[in-house]
Amino acid sequence: MELFKTIKEMGHEQVLFYHDKKSEMKAIIALHDTGLGSAMGATRLWPYISEEDALRDVLRLSCGMTYKAACANIPVGGGKGVIIAHVENKTDEMLSAYGRFVQSLNGRFITGQDVNLSSEDVCKIKRETKYVVGVSQQSKGPVKMTAIGVLLGIKASVELQWKTKELNQLKVAVQGLGNVGKELCHYLHEHGVKLFVSDLSRKKAEEIKHLYGATIVEPNEIYSLEVDVFSPCALGGILNKLTIPLIKAPIIAGSANNQLEEEQIDSKLLESKNILYCPDYVINAGGLIDVYNEMIGSDEEKTFKQLNNIYDTLLEIFIRAKEQGITTHEAAKYLAKERISRAKKIVTS
Numbered sequence: 286m287e288l289f290k291t292i293k294e295m296g297h298e299q300v301l302f303y304h305d306k307k308s309e310m311k312a313i314i315a316l317h318d319t320g321l322g323s324a325m326g327a328t329r330l331w332p333y334i335s336e337e338d339a340l341r342d343v344l345r346l347s348c349g350m351t352y353k354a355a356c357a358n359i360p361v362g363g364g365k366g367v368i369i370a371h372v373e374n375k376t377d378e379m380l381s382a383y384g385r386f387v388q389s390l391n392g393r394f395i396t397g398q399d400v401n402l403s404s405e406d407v408c409k410i411k412r413e414t415k416y417v418v419g420v421s422q423q424s425k426g427p428v429k430m431t432a433i434g435v436l437l438g439i440k441a442s443v444e445l446q447w448k449t450k451e452l453n454q455l456k457v458a459v460q461g462l463g464n465v466g467k468e469l470c471h472y473l474h475e476h477g478v479k480l481f482v483s484d485l486s487r488k489k490a491e492e493i494k495h496l497y498g499a500t501i502v503e504p505n506e507i508y509s510l511e512v513d514v515f516s517p518c519a520l521g522g523i524l525n526k527l528t529i530p531l532i533k534a535p536i537i538a539g540s541a542n543n544q545l546e547e548e549q550i551d552s553k554l555l556e557s558k559n560i561l562y563c564p565d566y567v568i569n570a571g572g573l574i575d576v577y578n579e580m581i582g583s584d585e586e587k588t589f590k591q592l593n594n595i596y597d598t599l600l601e602i603f604i605r606a607k608e609q610g611i612t613t614h615e616a617a618k619y620l621a622k623e624r625i626s627r628a629k630k631i632v633t634s
């Protein structure tokens with residue numbers, strides 16, 4: 286990777302690297318855009334194989350947060366943080382050091398909970414910085430709201446494909462049963478969906494089977510199931526030249542970030558198979574909507590109104606893609622950039 290060339294091409298304002306000698310904490314924070322306000326983005330802890338992989342992840346995730354905020358009509362910028370570590374090596378000293386890192390940006394970056402960070406971990410980070418969201422009693426729960434947003438996205442996709450809003454008896458394959466995946470299974474079960482699930486943790490899969498009567502499949506079998514919807518809710522990069530040819534589901538709608546390994550190539554490959562793809566940063570915006578409204582003190586009615594807009598935004602993207610002969614990935618980016626440009630004109634006028 287050509288570091289500075291890549292950062293420039295992706296449009297990032299600033300990328301910061303931090304190493305705390307005492308705790309051996311290594312982290313990167315990427316600020317993609319602060320033109321409309323502070324960059325918001327959760328922090329994940331992950332044992333990246335290389336520092337280049339960590340950088341690539343934080344750059345893509347932070348860029349996605351800018352587009353996510355724009356598509357959700359949230360007036361903030363996009364950012365992301367990653368801590369490079371194995372979860373078993375996580376310490377209070379490491380979390381405190383990361384909190385000081387966030388605090389040093391003086392509010393240009395506001396963070397919260399992502400992969401391998403618990404709510405307790407985020408509370409420890411918050412001891413060192415006031416720029417943390419999603420941990421107060423006011424929050425309705427970023428996990429819950431993300432799952433509801435994905436449910437809305439599935440409904441929008443089903444309406445476009447089959448002219449119905451009913452999910453009863455549809456078959457949905459959920460890949461990844463972490464916080465959001467598990468919550469999504471709950472809502473899908475309530476709607477009468479037949480669930481097929483996979484996770485690297487057999488224990489998590491067995492729990493969903495027990496709770497909702499789901500059928501467990503092996504992780505490498507989840508792609509090729511004869512289902513109506515494939516819902517990726519684990520990590521990114523799972524839609525690629527190897528997995529897309531296996532997919533039989535006509536709809537892909539899940540919470541995972543960066544689902545497309547090669548955005549342009551893989552989105553066109555999905556289109557060539559007539560698979561309706563819900564752009565990840567549009568369908569999974571529920572968590573951002575929740576913590577933003579927590580931050581500004583909005584009431585529940587306003588929060589759910591913004592959450593329900595995920596449904597309408599996806600339909601707009603689907604229709605635009607069809608009318609313009611472009612992929613849904615491209616249509617989502619065009620929509621996000623238009624909204625950012627329009628919002629910045631209002632701010633500067």
